[in-house]
Amino acid sequence: MTEDTPTQILDATHRALCEHGYAELTMQDIANQTDRCKASIHYHYDGKHDLLLAYLDHLYDQFEGRLADPGGDDSVGDDPAAQLRALVTSMLTERSDAPAFQTALLEIKAQSPYDEAFRERLRRFDEAFEARIREVIAAGVADGTFAEDVDPDTVASFLTTHINGIQTRHVGVGHPLEDAADAVDAYLRATLGVDIDTQAGAMPVSEAVDGEAD
Template sequence: MNTPTDERASSDTREAIMEATFRALSKHGYNDLRMRDIGEEMEMTRQVIHYHYDGKYDLMSHFLEYIIEQYEGSVEVDSNAPPREELDARIDQCLFGPKFDDFGHWDRMKVYHELFTYAQNDERHREIFNTHYGRIRSSITEVVEDGIERGVFRDVDAARMGQLITDVIHAARGRKLSLGHDDAPEETRAAIDEFILDSLYLDE
């Protein structure tokens, strides 16, 4: 039976492997990545990785889930916050990310985006990305529905609004990462305010 200490140690080991994977992927890219590259980024032996994961593919699948957990679990909005405040927080989180002590948001998004490009040929990874996309869209849709019910948002199709905002965010990420348009997130945030949110909010 695992004790709390054992579980904590296992969690710490997992995090160390995941963070080492971030660094290794950033240096080598997905195609050229070897397990030994990840091992070189850790203060543990490479055998620890093989003990926890059945090879590179299994590790990458868990790594994707780790990235997603970091972002989905880091939106902090007061349960009593007005819908406008919560919607702003969720959009900002998706565009600008949470704060990290090491290996910042766009470094992490670069790795995420590279793996995203391979998902079209990988059913398991595509399913992980689809689930993540669905949760982001749903979280935005739910805020829009709440705003409509409270009478502060116009009576729009909340699901389509959630999908539109989510798609615009993904396009901005891709433009920055693939095309090098560094101002894309800020420009997109301003466009969301002007062309989407201003038309969503009821006049106060």
């Protein structure tokens, strides 16, 4: 393998999480996804909690890159409507390893009220997404793409909250993402004065910005 050992372990953590979920995950499960023994995993990480914090940091690094270029290869350019479509679509696109990954992530989120370290890392994802949406909306208002009376703060806050709820509802009760995307389209069409069609030109599932260990 050409990856460094910590990256191998973090990628193995992703695979083990998808297979076992958060609650049942053990360090041995992670070691089984590598060619290393459990003691080797412990050499780099004290335990499951420490490793999962590093894993969330790993996902966040990828998340930042996808927020900056949600379509991949600068495919959306500088068009605010295209940028917004790619950002929202990426959050509403079914992943190739869903629902296993999303279920495990929801389990981690469920720990955050009792775990400050988890909560702080999850807050970074939330704040980064909201800030990026706010930036795109503001740019669209400034250049006339979106209606001039649109408040970027209000739209960004609503989308962040609503999309978080969509993901939880999808994992919890199987509510179709396509239906949720239709509702988001209707909101944005009414609010922004432009049709961004989040179901058009959907990104490949491997590019979903809600995190995937590469």
